[in-house]
Amino acid sequence: MSGGELLARRRRLLGPAYRHFYEDPVEIVRGEGVHLFDAAGNEYLDAYNNVPCVGHAHPRVVAAIADQAGRLNTHTRYLAAPILDYAERLLATLGGGLGHLMFTCSGSEATDLALRIARFQSGRRGVVVTANAYHGLTTAASEVSPSLGPAVAPGEAVRTIAAPAPGAADPEREGERMAAELAVAVAELEAAGHGFAAFLADSIFSSDGVVPDPAGFLRPLAAAVAAHGGLYVADEVQAGFARTGEAMWGFQRHGIEPDLVTMGKPMGNGMPIAAVAARAELVEEFGRTIRYFNTFGGNSVSIVAATAVLDVIEDEGLLANAAATGAQLLAALTELEGRHPLLRHARGAGLFTGVDVAAAGKPTAGADSAALADAIVNGLRRHRVLIAATGPRGDVLKIRPPLPFAAADVDRLAGALDDVLAALPA
Amino acid sequence: MSGGELLARRRRLLGPAYRHFYEDPVEIVRGEGVHLFDAAGNEYLDAYNNVPCVGHAHPRVVAAIADQAGRLNTHTRYLAAPILDYAERLLATLGGGLGHLMFTCSGSEATDLALRIARFQSGRRGVVVTANAYHGLTTAASEVSPSLGPAVAPGEAVRTIAAPAPGAADPEREGERMAAELAVAVAELEAAGHGFAAFLADSIFSSDGVVPDPAGFLRPLAAAVAAHGGLYVADEVQAGFARTGEAMWGFQRHGIEPDLVTMGKPMGNGMPIAAVAARAELVEEFGRTIRYFNTFGGNSVSIVAATAVLDVIEDEGLLANAAATGAQLLAALTELEGRHPLLRHARGAGLFTGVDVAAAGKPTAGADSAALADAIVNGLRRHRVLIAATGPRGDVLKIRPPLPFAAADVDRLAGALDDVLAALPA
Numbered sequence: 099m100s101g102g103e104l105l106a107r108r109r110r111l112l113g114p115a116y117r118h119f120y121e122d123p124v125e126i127v128r129g130e131g132v133h134l135f136d137a138a139g140n141e142y143l144d145a146y147n148n149v150p151c152v153g154h155a156h157p158r159v160v161a162a163i164a165d166q167a168g169r170l171n172t173h174t175r176y177l178a179a180p181i182l183d184y185a186e187r188l189l190a191t192l193g194g195g196l197g198h199l200m201f202t203c204s205g206s207e208a209t210d211l212a213l214r215i216a217r218f219q220s221g222r223r224g225v226v227v228t229a230n231a232y233h234g235l236t237t238a239a240s241e242v243s244p245s246l247g248p249a250v251a252p253g254e255a256v257r258t259i260a261a262p263a264p265g266a267a268d269p270e271r272e273g274e275r276m277a278a279e280l281a282v283a284v285a286e287l288e289a290a291g292h293g294f295a296a297f298l299a300d301s302i303f304s305s306d307g308v309v310p311d312p313a314g315f316l317r318p319l320a321a322a323v324a325a326h327g328g329l330y331v332a333d334e335v336q337a338g339f340a341r342t343g344e345a346m347w348g349f350q351r352h353g354i355e356p357d358l359v360t361m362g363k364p365m366g367n368g369m370p371i372a373a374v375a376a377r378a379e380l381v382e383e384f385g386r387t388i389r390y391f392n393t394f395g396g397n398s399v400s401i402v403a404a405t406a407v408l409d410v411i412e413d414e415g416l417l418a419n420a421a422a423t424g425a426q427l428l429a430a431l432t433e434l435e436g437r438h439p440l441l442r443h444a445r446g447a448g449l450f451t452g453v454d455v456a457a458a459g460k461p462t463a464g465a466d467s468a469a470l471a472d473a474i475v476n477g478l479r480r481h482r483v484l485i486a487a488t489g490p491r492g493d494v495l496k497i498r499p500p501l502p503f504a505a506a507d508v509d510r511l512a513g514a515l516d517d518v519l520a521a522l523p524a
Numbered sequence: 525m526s527g528g529e530l531l532a533r534r535r536r537l538l539g540p541a542y543r544h545f546y547e548d549p550v551e552i553v554r555g556e557g558v559h560l561f562d563a564a565g566n567e568y569l570d571a572y573n574n575v576p577c578v579g580h581a582h583p584r585v586v587a588a589i590a591d592q593a594g595r596l597n598t599h600t601r602y603l604a605a606p607i608l609d610y611a612e613r614l615l616a617t618l619g620g621g622l623g624h625l626m627f628t629c630s631g632s633e634a635t636d637l638a639l640r641i642a643r644f645q646s647g648r649r650g651v652v653v654t655a656n657a658y659h660g661l662t663t664a665a666s667e668v669s670p671s672l673g674p675a676v677a678p679g680e681a682v683r684t685i686a687a688p689a690p691g692a693a694d695p696e697r698e699g700e701r702m703a704a705e706l707a708v709a710v711a712e713l714e715a716a717g718h719g720f721a722a723f724l725a726d727s728i729f730s731s732d733g734v735v736p737d738p739a740g741f742l743r744p745l746a747a748a749v750a751a752h753g754g755l756y757v758a759d760e761v762q763a764g765f766a767r768t769g770e771a772m773w774g775f776q777r778h779g780i781e782p783d784l785v786t787m788g789k790p791m792g793n794g795m796p797i798a799a800v801a802a803r804a805e806l807v808e809e810f811g812r813t814i815r816y817f818n819t820f821g822g823n824s825v826s827i828v829a830a831t832a833v834l835d836v837i838e839d840e841g842l843l844a845n846a847a848a849t850g851a852q853l854l855a856a857l858t859e860l861e862g863r864h865p866l867l868r869h870a871r872g873a874g875l876f877t878g879v880d881v882a883a884a885g886k887p888t889a890g891a892d893s894a895a896l897a898d899a900i901v902n903g904l905r906r907h908r909v910l911i912a913a914t915g916p917r918g919d920v921l922k923i924r925p926p927l928p929f930a931a932a933d934v935d936r937l938a939g940a941l942d943d944v945l946a947a948l949p950a
Contacts, residue, residue: 104603111611113624113804114811118601125603129596147598149819155594163825164590168581170555171794172573175544177530177551185537198539203629203796204820210662235816236636237664249813363819368597370629370796370820378539385540387675390661393575393789394630394796399589 101125119486120479129154132500132507134484142482145499145511148450151339151364152410153502159367162406163399171399174201175391181401187408189375191346194355197378198385201371201396205335205362206234208372211390212358213238213296215376216329218384222293225253226283226328228261230490232305233298233333233360242298245305245490255292257283261306261490262315264443264454273315277322284326296329296358301337301348307489308452308496310342311445316352329380332356335372336450339364340411340501343421343448351447367407371400416501420448423503427451430512431497438519440470451497452488467493470522477518483511527551545912546905555580558926558933560910568908571925571937574876577765577790578836579928585793588832589825597825600627601817607827613834615801617772620781623804624811627797627822631761631788632660634798637816638784639664639722641802642755644810648719651679652709652754654687656916658731659724659759659786668724671731671916681718683709687732687916688741690869690880699741703748710752722755722784727763727774733915734878734922736768737871742778755806758782761798762876765790766837766927769847769874777873793833797826842927846874849929853877856938857923864945866896877923878914893919896948903944909937 099107101123108116124142128135131153134142144154152159174181185199202208217223225242227233232245240246241253252258259279262272284294299316303309323330337348338361344351349359357380362372373396384390394400411417424446431444431453444453455474456467471487474495478485488496499507525533527549534542550568554561557579560568570580578585600607611625628634643649651668653659658671666672667679678684685705688698710720725742729735749756763774764787770777775785783806788798799822810816820826837843850872857870857879870879881900882893897913900921904911914922925933 099605101603104605104608107608107612108603110623111608111615111625112600113626113802113807115626115807115814115816116600116811117815117817118603123603125605126598127596127604129598134596134598134602149599150597154598155596157594160590160594163593164586167589167794168583168586170553170560170581171576172552172555172560172580173575174538174542177527177534177544177549178553179525179530179551182530182533182537186533189537197536199537200539200541204633204818206818207630207633207662214663214666235818236633236662237640238662240640246815250815368593368820368823368825370823370826376539381539381541385542388541389543389672389676390541391543392630392632392661394794397794397796399794400796 121476122479124479132503140482142484143507143510144484145497145503146484146486147500148336148341148498149363149368151341151501152367152407152414152416153500156367156410158410159403159406162402163369166399166402171397173393174396178398180398180405181396184401184405192359192375195377196359196375198376198381200374200376200381200390202374202392203370203372203394205360205372206236206239207392208360208362208374209234209239209242209333210236211374212331212360213242215358215374215380215384216296216331218388219380220293220295220329222295223255224257224287224292224294225255226257226259226280226294226297228299228303228306229258230261230306231298231300255287257286259283261303262309264307264309264445269312270315273318276319280319280322280326284328294326294328296331297323298331298333300333300335301352302342302447302450304336304496305488307494308445308450310447310450313344313351314353316354320354329357330354331358331360333360335360335362339407340417340420341448341450343417343424346417365407366400366403369400369403370394371404411501414502420501423505423508424448424451426505426508427497430508434512434516434519440519440522449499449501449503452494455493455495467491471495473522474518477521478514481514481518483514547902548905550905558929566908568910569933569936570910571923572910572912573926574762574767574924575789575794577927578793578833578840578842579926582793582836584836585829585832588828589795592825592828597823599819600822604824606824606831607822610827610831618785618801621803622785622801624802624807626800626802626807626816628800628818629796629798629820631786631798632662632665633818634786634788634800635660635665635668635759636662637800638757638786639668641784641800641806641810642722642757644814645806646719646721646755648721649681650683650713650718650720651681652683652685652706652720652723654725654729654732655684656687656732657724657726681713683712685709687729688735690733690735690871695738696741699744702745706745706748706752710754720752720754722757723749724757724759726759726761727778728768728873728876730762730922731914733920734871734876736873736876739770739777740779742780746780755783756780757784757786759786761786761788765833766843766846767874767876769843769850772843791833792826792829795826795829796820797830837927840928846927849931849934850874850877852931852934853923856934860938860942860945866945866948875925875927875929878920881919881921893917897921899948900944903947904940907940907944909940
């Protein structure tokens, strides 16, 4: 079936909410490591997908899934050791006072649960997020996700502060600037009678445009959250699981200790599994008085997949690879930025990198920056290199490959990007 | 590790929200068909789990999962034929004007999405549910789930009506009675400025105590929902996928045409997959203006599991088996009710049956009915037959086995229940 026919069937069966990547969308039928293959057998370099964090169809994850599916897949109302072994191991990586792990199916459910816990525990409703945050798609999570655009009403007890800016004049001071804006937002929430329950932030600010640096800039902000009596919720759906190369978790790069941590996408290498980690005392009363049973949350098969993910991250040294290959990737982008005036502010932590397209102060050839970013993303797709764009204006190239990305993959990506940039109208 | 040690580890690692079944909880390590096996090799008859609807570890589902996991597990922003084939096939079973299928990970996310669609489309917020409804655990879904108890605040735009009663004087009139109560609830919602967006009901009223009969009693209620300008959301998480023996979907037994249908638990035989089906026009504007991308929703592996579930339901005649074995099960419960004064109102549709314990008008031996139901559930567990209790007072035995349940399984269950009842204090 042709791409056009598949698109027509999608529109007819799934409706208009289902968007696809690329002007000429790809039909992917197979994956292996950092490569994807379409129905015609063409190979693509995957420089986008963080969900298959240890690589597409990793044999150890696949074997774990197949074995467990053949034995049992059930819920948490029976006793089972594997979920406890996993929880113990994962909590040990988080450190601090994060003592309990509660399982959900998706990062959205994790955000939603974290909000329920924070609001129940504090007795307050007010939440502060960054200006283009994305934290999920349930009703409550979408209300703290201004990146969804004006059609999704923000919650009445939600306020935003400006995200850290990649091009800030004094990046070291971004945390203090955000802390000052937080004070204003908290005062507004208190004046409106909502009170201040929690501050939520993606530890790498992906939808805000990818802002990793300088490590540690969040410390004044985290201190301010605590000083205002709120809980700090670190959304690690993007930055977690070795992605940033420096630490297992994005918040650890910043040296802060969140009260709640949400995680999801890469947790099971594609199997639906997500979780909330919490300081134990935060869920004592919630757990006793509020029922929370998530049928598929922590199911037997998702747990063995998640366990295999931790095994592979450790055994294949993927944290160190994210650091080393990520540094090569950032160096390659920085080198391209030096030669191509359309690129600016290449930045990254580990294998999560971003670069602005045609930002202010550089020539834009008359087209707006989002259209240029789109042209680059689609140009790369024609070169069979898959990335995407993000940020408040959609003009940040987001390069975030599976963690086994290698030096040769960086070269291929950089070469293709060089070609695409060179072919764009000057 | 002993059960006590596992319980202590659960409490320490997962926190107090994690409840377990049975006074003496079971550690299940393997499943096959309608049987579960504990760590010591003891076999249990599963008369509870609807998630593994085609049987635990069904070889065709397992093979589909293993094969697909080894090739690709990705999201819906690439084109793929299997998700479209599945959607087309599933929508054909729903009939009516239900033209679009949108995938989520869990029934909770499906409820949440249905609420978002209904509220967006109508511009109104008010929702009516039954008095002990359960529709999920996100913030928005929990607000329409009064069965969670008084600690979970109902939404301010949510009203309840009494559920149909198994012992109603005139069961045929329950739909009219509910329609009259709906009119009052709608008037309240309109007076409060919320307006009336939707009525949600589990088509077999599981948490309200299991109320299947008489088929068709919901017709006056559905007509009233439409007359008041609301959308009818059929929650098929419990009643769907051939469970009731008469039709693929619980609402079809009642001859009604819902505007939205939510489904989940049995959809992937344990793989996390759920969905919302909608009249196409309801998601046109929603889909165009609201972004809805669920990372794991409709992932490649969950889709092949769900496809295998439909294959097995068809090829093994599980709808007919649910009808035939369900009739035997109901006959056995009715026979027991005739001999044991603690049982009352045995009822069921297909392989979803309920029976009240010590309802009013029968001797209760001084203990309350929930404690008696609990004693029966735990007594059966000692006989290695697994069921649970439900209903507003927790005094309804819920017997809802995997669909391949056979006549011999009914005999074993009924024999064990007979023994447990005989051993209870008179």
